[in-house]
Amino acid sequence: MTVEDWAEIRRLSRVEGMAIKAIARRLGVSRNAVRRALAREGLLHV
Template sequence: MIKVEDWAEIRRLHRAEAMPIKAIARRMGISKNTVKSALAADTPPKYRRPGKGSIADA
């Protein structure tokens, strides 16, 4: 999972600097698919952990 700062940097490089996806992936050391999903997402990534419940739950 990428950090919010990385997500913002990917979007800035692609939109403001017109850098191709492959060059962004190479520069940041991440997958092209990760870059594509970061560009497709409207909101920054958020870590979500599923609830475990408690011992008292049925």
């Protein structure tokens, strides 16, 4: 996963309010990859 992917995940989550599943589908990555990206930024509260 590239730095741009990480930035796009954060943007889609924060700005667009998009769900993890929708982000994963749009970027072609796993839901767990999206969760990891958001958890690193402190955006995912598990």
